[in-house]
Amino acid sequence: MLFNSYQFIFLFLPIALAGYFVLGRLGNLAPVIWLALASLVFYSVSNWQFVLLLLASIAFNYVIGLLLLSKWLGPGPRFAALAIGVAGDILTLGYFKYAGFLAANLNAIFSTGLTLNILLPVGISFYTFTQIAFLVDAYRGKVARYALPHYALFVTYFPHLIAGPILHHKDMIPQFERAEAKRPDAHLILCGVIIFAIGLFKKTCLADGIQPLVSLAFGPNAPTFDQAWIGALAYTFQLYFDFSGYSDMAIGISLMFGIFLPLNFNSPYKATSIIDFWRRWHMTLSQFLRDYLYIPLGGNRHGPVLRYVNLMITMVLGGLWHGAAWTFVVWGALHGAYLCINHAWNNYGPAIAPRFAPVANAAAFILTFLSVVIAWVFFRADSMATAIHVLSKMANPTQIAFGRVEMTYTLFIIIYAAIALFAPNTQAIMGYDHKNRTVGPAPGALPLRPLLLYASAAALAFGILGIQQQSEFIYFRF
Structure with a gap:
């Protein structure tokens, strides 16, 4: 879905705002879940086939983050967890974004005849970099423990999901946790x-x-x-x-x-x-x-x-x-x-x-x-x-x-x-x-x-x- 579209301006955005503020009266968690779900709907309108990939990326990085934040892992296992997390993100990004480029260059050099037609998930560069920064900071001890709904919203938040900016957990998740943010401010x-x-x-x-x-x-x-x-x-x-x-x-x-x-x-x-x-x-x-x-x-x-x-x-x-x-x-x-x-x-x-x-x-x-x-x-x-x-x-x-x-x-x-x-x-x-x-x-x-x-x-x-x-x-x- 595009910001510069009638369905976004006159349908999606008003519904998302109304639901967010109405649910804000029920507590802090309900509007966060609502906005995360709305963000998934926003993404799925034109990229429905990659919603599961996005959800898998969120689950994978959140679990790795929990391991990095745990107190019972030693330095070696923590570094191994970071390496697995970053490698998983880079390999996923590399497959969808660069496998075709690599195949084309191998064909040009070695006449291998490789053909790869891989559809690029919109926004994968942005949500991948966002989560790599989260993992690195978790390893460095610069991340607080966050609830899954807040983390999911941090990654999927629709104003940034498609074309940035690259968000930082330190800037965004505390805002999602604030109660006053769930009430309309004229x-x-x-x-x-x-x-x-x-x-x-x-x-x-x-x-x-x-x-x-x-x-x-x-x-x-x-x-x-x-x-x-x-x-x-x-x-x-x-x-x-x-x-x-x-x-x-x-x-x-x-x-x-x-x-x-x-x-x-x-x-x-x-x-x-x-x-x-x-x-x-x-x-x-x-x-x-x-x-x-x-x-x-x-x-x-x-x-x-x-x-x-x-x-x-x-x-x-x-x-x-x-x-x-x-x-x-x-x-x-x-x-x-x-x-x-x-x-x-x-x-x-x-x-x-x-x-x-x-x-x-x-x-x-x-x-x-x-x-x-x-x-x-x-x-x-x-x-x-x-x-x-x-x-x-x-x-x-x-x-x-x-x-x-x-x-x-x-x-x-x-x-x-x-x-x-x-x-x-x-x-x-x-x-x-x-x-x-x-x-x-x-x-x-x-x-x-x-x-x-x-x-x-x-x-x-x-x-x-x-x-x-x-x-x-x-x-x-x-």
Whole structure:
């Protein structure tokens, strides 16, 4: 089921909210079970054949977690339990997501003739990473003992289940345990509706609106220089507003239930370095890769050379997490190389005199943005050949069409860039702070409250009118 669908907005969400708050009068456990069951219904609408896999994953990891939390297991058995749990999760993810990729590469190298047609369960990357973090923290002694309904809801919670964010047990399960979260809060519901409306507008009007321009670079016809750049930039902003829209909608939906989701998106195209970009883009994935891969590999504790090796390994695996294709591997490797260069410049580059700081910051912003756009070409392309072809056209200014159509499309790109770079983001407008569990316009914005409400109503109306059939979020594929 899609957030940007009539059945979700007018049927599923109202029923889920009503049941949650009605059952909240009966105690703390009933609404938790209700929301977990509602989340399974949400998942089963389009992925019914994988509900049992999801339930098996929850049961397996919960049992392993209990073993890790038990006091009668020694260090050796506890490590063995962790190894079994993590290996089980990775093998399951590997089979469904990467077995076909492996078979295709074996066929290409050895002409083995292997054929695997494995359907990818939607959301498996997200709920697998969520549970791996739970197991690792349980082994480290950073997890309290949780009841099964709360753990099941933590994994299946529908605002995050399909396309993130990657949740952390420390942030979420205590919220599910709080009694006050089961009672309707008019302020949180209103703020949730506003944030949801903004996200819906971003998805159905902005992201879906610019999607046709992407085919200029990635369509069947060979692009000219300007068409390749228009198509690449169109995808850059389509992905931006698609992912930003989903993140806003997930936060808004969760707020209606009185639950605060972590931020996953913070105006990444305003970044002035690749390090800054990854602090703003898919923030929960960045934190997971840092805490559960980069630091365990050694991080920066063993000298600069191994630090760069660890960065490359982390980002290549992060790229492969997004999809089983060499294009994603190259995308991750590019960002790994970018990060290595960024850290090397910070450590060994010349100091910038204060009077040159504005120029240096502008140059850093442009270089960062162009580097991201180039990497997105590999992220979007369906093959390495397509990516190289598009990049070759982007590097060849001798072939330019730039007719009336291209001029109009360029104007669209400029408008989208202006919104992404100069407009305040949703959390700034709404004062959303998930760590302190607060939301609401900043004090200086209080006089604008009526305007904000009118704008949100308009965004919701346009967002609903802009709904298209089967307009999936891009991160559903990962």
